[in-house]
Amino acid sequence: MSEHGGTVTGADLSLTADGLLLRPWREEDVPALLEAYDDPVMRQWVRLPVSTPEEAARWLELQREGWASGTRFSFAVTDVSRGGELVGNLALKRPGPGPERAEVGYWTAAWARGRGVAPRALEALTAWAFTAFAEEGLVRLELLHQVDNVASCRVAEKSGYAFAELLDALPPEFPLDGHLHVREAPSTSYGSGAAQGAPGVSAAGSSDSR
Numbered sequence: 001m002s003e004h005g006g007t008v009t010g011a012d013l014s015l016t017a018d019g020l021l022l023r024p025w026r027e028e029d030v031p032a033l034l035e036a037y038d039d040p041v042m043r044q045w046v047r048l049p050v051s052t053p054e055e056a057a058r059w060l061e062l063q064r065e066g067w068a069s070g071t072r073f074s075f076a077v078t079d080v081s082r083g084g085e086l087v088g089n090l091a092l093k094r095p096g097p098g099p100e101r102a103e104v105g106y107w108t109a110a111w112a113r114g115r116g117v118a119p120r121a122l123e124a125l126t127a128w129a130f131t132a133f134a135e136e137g138l139v140r141l142e143l144l145h146q147v148d149n150v151a152s153c154r155v156a157e158k159s160g161y162a163f164a165e166l167l168d169a170l171p172p173e174f175p176l177d178g179h180l181h182v183r184e185a186p187s188t189s190y191g192s193g194a195a196q197g198a199p200g201v202s203a204a205g206s207s208d209s210r
Contacts, residue, residue, distance in 0.1 A: 015075065020121055020124070024074070025060050025075075025076045030053060033060075034050065035109075036089075039110040046107070047173075048062075074090070079117075085112075087115070087117050090118075090122065093105060100137045104122065104141055139184060142182055143161045144179065146176045161183045166178075167179070
């Protein structure tokens with residue numbers, strides 16, 4: 001199933017993105033998941049620690065619950081050219097303040113950085129989201145990161161998520177200000193001022209954090 005078609009079912013849904021395969025997370029991903037989280041750079045941004053097999057199992061369960069409830073669609077990003085190597089995570093988080101909005105988040109494993117993984121995967125997720133949820137009214141995707149997360153800012157810009165607003169910090173969870181980036185569905189002029197205030201969106205959240 002490609003990013004441009006099919007139903008939102010979870011277990012069988014996969015997206016393709018220029019050498020990458022995005023698919024739901026599996027039990028066999030636990031070793032690679034633990035290795036990805038054993039990285040000081042990533043631990044700087046994530047909110048939920050994954051340091052033990054038990055924490056990894058709980059993390060996978062949260063992803064399954066998200067699919068089942070329709071509130072979080074989390075994909076393991078794998079590199080087809082490297083035998084299906086796990087290289088990242090990408091998630092669409094719904095519902096937002098209303099059916100017209102959703103949030104995207106991502107992280108890239110340390111060993112895969114510099115390959116353009118996040119922009120390629122994010123473009124596939126973006127196209128799929130606007131297609132899959134068009135009938136529900138989705139016209140706006142939001143991407144958030146702390147101001148010091150320069151890598152996430154670059155990914156947003158490369159992926160067509162325009163800077164929309166500087167968000168105030170909300171310590172202790174979000175100790176620094178954040179950036180809100182926005183991408184609108186093709187052929188929509190939704191909400192030129194809708195970014196202001198961004199009700200219902202966590203301020204200063206890293207795009208890698210949830």
